[in-house]
């Protein structure tokens with residue numbers, strides 16, 4: 148099995164990926180860390196319920212004898228998305244990890260399946276805290292902004308996580324720690340427009356982060372305390388990464404530039420359901436992996452075009 152783990156490491160390297168294998172016993176450590184933050188009152192209740200209820204800290208049904216967790220980081224660029232509306236064009240950013248999220252995860256799962264099959268091992272998908280596993284496995288370190296960073300990738304990567312029955316009796320399990328570079332740097336703290344990064348504690352005040360507010364369901368308008376001029380992404384936020392010295396080599400890395408014409412933008416602002424959208428518009432949204440975010444577009448796009456964000460068409 149040690150040979151298999153070594154083989155995996157060399158396959159990762161050949162493909163420009165980075166990855167770690169840790170024992171499945173750390174499933175409980177991941178759960179304890181998140182629930183510990185909650186028990187200490189460090190996680191806002193709404194954030195805890197909405198954002199963290201996605202995780203499943205148990206062996207998958209299709210791999211009941213899982214022995215390890217595999218985390219693989221895939222380099223990812225930003226994407227530009229332009230929307231024309233009433234003679235005004237807004238070019239917005241989709242941060243790394245949104246475009247092609249599912250496809251990337253499936254590609255890594257296929258590769259792992261292919262690489263492990265000759266040794267008799269299997270892979271199953273996992274709904275686990277990907278960034279936390281990347282850090283605790285030693286693959287990544289946290290920045291002061293609680294974003295995960297990997298040497299050679301900065302924060303421009305998508306962490307993918309899987310269960311496997313590949314045994315991993317010996318592994319390393321690191322403390323959650325902040326990069327040494329952050330000790331003398333407070334750039335992200337000063338650039339964060341919502342006060343989500345504070346000097347008082349390391350844990351992000353996630354309930355103040357733009358990402359929480361622009362990803363959450365459409366029945367939550369943006370709170371009044373968020374200055375409307377700070378929005379710059381269709382979903383997500385890049386402000387604390389745009390000024391981070393760890394990311395300086397990747398900041399200009401953009402791939403893809405989808406454009407939505409006035410008529411398409413009007414339909415998206417109006418909350419048109421997917422099957423009522425023109426086929427070309429549907430295809431653009433699929434390419435961007437934005438189908439899950441269709442419902443939030445009236446609100447998120449509305450701030451750029453000063454529309455109400457209210458849905459006018461049938462959901």
Ligand code: SF4
Nearest residue numbers: 290291329332335391
């Ligand atoms: S901006 Fe500075 S403090 Fe913030 S994550 Fe980057 S290096 Fe760390």
Ligand code: SF4
Nearest residue numbers: 339356357384386387
């Ligand atoms: S993602 Fe944006 S809102 Fe969240 S901590 Fe970074 S700068 Fe602040």
